Amino acid sequence: MKILTALTLIMSVGISFAGEYSFDISEVENSVEKIQFSGNIDLKYSLLKIRDTSPFYKLQYQDDDLSDFFSTYTGSFYFNGDYQTKDIGVFFKTLTEYYDDSNYNFDFTELYGTMNFSLNSSLIAGKKAYNWGKGYAFNPAGFVNPVKDPENPELSQAGTFSVNYQFNKSLSSSALTNLTFDLTVFPGVKKINERTSELKDTDLAGKLYFLIYDTDVEVMAYYSEVNSKKIGADFAKNISTNLEIHGEFAYLKDQERFNIQNSGLATESSDAVSYLAGIRWLSSQNVTTILEYYHNQSAMNCSEFSDYYDYTFSADSATTAVITGINKKFFSVSNLMRDYVYLKLSYPEPFGWLYFTPSVYSIYNINDESLVIGMPLSYKPITNSEILLTPIIFSGKKISEYGSKAYQSKIELKLSLYF
Template sequence: MACAGVFAAAPVRAQEDYGFDAGQFEKKRFELNGYAELRAEHFALDPGAAFYRLNFFDQTPRSDFARGTGALELTGVYREGMASLHATAHGEASRDYSGSERDTRLYEAYLRLDPARAASAELGKKALRWGKGYAWNPVGFVERPKDPNDPELSREGFVVLAGDLIRSFDGRLKTLALTPVLLPVRDSLNDDFGAAGHVNAAAKLYALYGDTDLDLVILGAGSRGRRYGFDFARNLTTNFEIHGEWARTADTERAVTDAAGNVTRVRADADSYLLGLRHLTENEVTTIVEYYRNGAGYTQDEMRAFFERVHTVYDQFQASGDATALGRIRDTLQTPYARPTPMGRYLYLRVSAKEPFDILYFTPAITLIDNLDDRSYSAAPELLYTGVTDLELRLRLYVLRGERLTEFGEKQNDRRVEFRVRYFF
């Protein structure tokens, strides 16, 4: 009888050891997660650089400054039947030599309906992500651009009406998906997308053909010029992937100044494209390489003329004390010339190694952005530590190098050290 009792109990123990609760895999009705962050930065300034002179001509001269920032980002989902509400909020407060500053934004807030497995609709503020590139997305027609220095940061979306229709097949063509988008622009709605008074129509057609992902994308004329393009991604081997994007933008416009201060508006169609690869070794070393051609970017001569104009006007300010011209340049021209990667050709390289030499929880990495037109560059080595549950520590150094009258040589700082503590929940 004792033996019978032992064998009778065996199946019960097996169920306890190897069984699973299907409820663990069901989506919860309500989910809330996010992170809290503290960030300390130190900037080593370049007083002879054009952007230093634009930003500090009316302030006390300084060679460096420190900034402290606290941030909180929350993402929540509430589900009820075929409907779900999604929201992401981001707030941060910072303090440096100029005082304190606070900013709170609702990155996303939209309603999603899933009436069928192959059909869905979304209404509200949503951050769409189109394209296969890591640092840049030429086909990202209905989204805010990435910061190539930190491409994985969350971004604020636009208010849209969007949908997805999906069809699966047997054979080489495995999946087709159509994503139509309507993006209205009014004085107080999506007003930074472009000219008001338009309902902008866009669409993406996705196909999975064999082992290749393909997208055809289009944005009709409206608040911005008409745009169309495609992207692709394919795994050549398990650990080696190639990707690319191409986009044509009709009637782009950029403000161009010459060394004498004459400003003209240059309008033209522009072709932009990106080619890249990702590779993962057996030792978990990840390499990302991308070449980016920005068809709407400034030429080397145009950037040089802008920098020459800033230096000329600054010298006049030093002699006369009249800052009117410098203020005019800062207010009207600094934004397009100072945006990330404003010129024509760039090379991006990122290499990261997970736990090298069996050093647990450490991931060193380096990111390089090389301006192939003027040969200036930025390099950012970093060290990431994840040895404490839900806690991430990152130390990063930004080094900018270039001759005078080059993009990175005229930035306001030569170096920046950043230490970030981020707690996830």
């Protein structure tokens, strides 16, 4: 018996050093500090092959006699901090983008505080990025989301000043197991001056989440006097051990849309719908496929895009500034047209090549049959580091969205180091 007790004691002492593998628990105990900092540095070098027939190239480099290849480099420093207790939290995320000593930007991409009144009820106030919707590359029901780049959907985004109240309740019903209500207030959507707005220019967004019959279901609404009013819904469900399906729908009331008419900007409002359907599938070969179809009724059709192309092409020394301003303000979204298919395939460590994950993605514009194809090749030989090489090709007819990009192709090389 004494031997058994002694044996148990010896084993108990070895909790943090079990067998041939070690686990020093003090490593994690130190990380329970209330203030924590983290971040990463991204160093990116890009090589671009120009398309000198593109009106968008011409707009940027009109009178310059330049060679066919450009290069750019950027250093991005993300520095994040958080202070959390049981009841309150303060969070910040910063981004410093460095081009050269006379050209760098610093931004608080997020800066907010949280109060947990109870496990059911909490408040968030400050600059915070929300991400509604179930789509990977597009979010038609993402009424409060920052603008997403479908070529890089997982990129950290800047938030908007807002106040959010959330009520979260678990239920013991076999059908409905969780219910969450979110109300978000966006003050000062339209400014009188830098600091002041009219009270009526406060936007309201509400979302109800249900976990019902093992399905995520959300219904959402957005009220505004400045922007269009919107209602929407989304869902996601795992239908087998390797297949997930998701979808989103949005109805936009008096959605403002822009196009070019009579060599100038025309604005009109009309009701529109936007929707998305997608799957995420893991094959038996360990290849993950994301496939999505996206429709946005309020975007341009082919004829409107052609007018926009001609308008940009018409820029000369007298009109360049005006056309550049209009392009930046009204047409700088990632997807100008109505119907897209997004496809991404990822294959981690193929053929036993350790730490290497090749992917390929394509965004196909159904309306004008142009497309972008990218092939991110990720290599993570050392913990907390990543080398990412991404060749990207923009292809299509001369007057098409991707066929008229200022660059025919580019290769990006990015080194990321995390701390």
